Amino acid sequence: MSTPSRNNPCPCGSGRKYKNCCFGKDAAIQQLPAPANDQLLRVALQHHQAGRLLDADSYYQAILRSAPNHPEALHLSGLIAYQTGKYPLAIELIGNAINIKPSAQMHYNLGNVFREQGNLDAAVECFRRAVSIKPDYTQAYNNLGIVYQAQGVMAAAAESYRKALSLKPDYAEAHNNLGIVLRAQGEPDAAAESYRMALAFKPNYAEAHYGLGNAFHEQGRLDEAVFHYRQALSLKPNDAEIYNSLGIVLQKQRKIDEAINCYRSALSLHPDYADAFGNLGGALRAQGHLDEALACFQQVIRLMPGNDMAQHQIASLTGNNTERAPAQYVESVFDDYADKFDAHLQQGLKYDIPQKMAALIAQHSTPSAAKWDVLDLGCGTGLAGLAFAPFARRLVGVDLSTKMLEKARERNVYQRLEHSDLITMLRGEADSSYDVIIAADVFVYLGKLDEIVGEIKRLLRPGGVFTFSVEAAEAPSNEKPEQSDQQEYRLEITGRYTHASGYINRLAASNDFLVRDMAETQIRVERERPVNGYLVLWQR
Secondary structure, three states: OOOOOOOOEOOOOOOOEHHHOOOOOOOOHHHOOHHHHHHHHHHHHHHHHOOOHHHHHHHHHHHHHHOOOOHHHHHHHHHHHHHOOOHHHHHHHHHHHHHHOOOHHHHHHHHHHHHHHOOHHHHHHHHHHHHHHOOOOHHHHHHHHHHHHHHOOHHHHHHHHHHHHHHOOOOHHHHHHHHHHHHHOOOHHHHHHHHHHHHHHOOOOHHHHHHHHHHHHHHOOHHHHHHHHHHHHHHOOOOHHHHHHHHHHHHHOOOHHHHHHHHHHHHHHOOOOHHHHHHHHHHHHHOOOHHHHHHHHHHHHHHOOOOHHHHHHHHHHHOOOOOEOOHHHHHHHHHHHHHHHHHHHHHHOOOOHHHHHHHHHHHOOOOOOOOEEEEEEOOOOOHHHHHHHHHEEEEEEEEOOHHHHHHHHHHOOOOEEEEOOHHHHHHOOOOOOEEEEEEOOOHHHEOOOHHHHHHHHHHEEEEEEEEEEEEEOOOOOOOOHHHHHHOOEEEOOOOOEEEOHHHHHHHHHHOOOEEEEEEEEEEEEEOOEEEEEEEEEEEO
């Protein structure tokens, strides 16, 4: 409905010409009777519902000139202010309406304004008032859940979504939102069921397909994750986040070319997408395109100057020898690796270091205690704990990865598991509290070992032993082996550290350890090539 001509009768029903009534300079709008305002409100609503916001607001303002305390005109004019991004004005107008004649819808709309403004506490209060006035207000319960979710109060968010669903079981958006919360709470199975319910009521719901893809990804069901990511993209083809997530799964499936195409698609849609640059860099490095990979990680630093993970990757590609891998990098690597860690390590990489360690200690008949107090550094999923459990009186594990610790806990062989970086955990342990300390394939993420070896010495009882593995540093092609040995440790292109045998022996001597054994061994097989290193046994 268009705005009437200024010479036509005013839609308010007064009988005056439009130019002399609601919008004329000489209009006697203050004298309009209530029925005239009601007619204006109906006309305004028609404009508002048709999306003609400026026309609608002109009518609301005409009503307010006649009746400044008209609650619906205040409320709806405030709603237009919200829809056009004028949040302070929206708060003022809707707040005035509430002071005159509050309604559930007014509180709901004011809550939405506060949510958009980032004032989450005020938004919660508004939505709570809306449902107190109208207990069956499903949208208010859903939006209350969204705000609780943004505040990180996941239990309250889930309760709000479930309340909305109890009132409206076919509310697809609430099912989807509940799925997001359940996934955040570490319940991918329940999350997947919520996403399925959302899709049952709204089959072409891109967000629910994406959510279900995320749930399947976390469950390790990669083919199903790919299917739902592709479904989401068919409905929402310009979503960079979906392309990035699809690329991650394809890369895990070793479909590197397809993954690279996804990351590039994400970046074509969102040129400043730091995560996509980082993922593209990792995929390019896996293919040996090191210069391109370096350029990607440098883009991450441009967008996120403090990104430790990208800085570590850049260091590994430029020969910058750092002392240790960032905790965030290690945690991310192993959280992503947790579901397939055991099978990949033992079957794909032919990894058996924990068994070799246990055999090495038995071979040297150390320590003398019949049952040992054992500390497993970087315990991962508990492969080393499993090998040492038959000999342990007490088994303690520590790791940076939450998901790896969850797998270790399932083995039920540890008396205590700690989520921490190694040096922090070691500093908190009592002197002379362990007979055996093990570090299986852990020092590949630590270059400089001086401080950690000092703490290990402090924690071992007299006669106690420390066994660990390291990857062996090889001399670069332009160096002789004895020159390489002078460099104590080196960050390699792989992002892992190698250590020189001379450095290991100097650490033993400076900390008064007796070197019981230091044997060259195959750490694992990677890309069909053996990774060589040392298996070491020291005794205090």
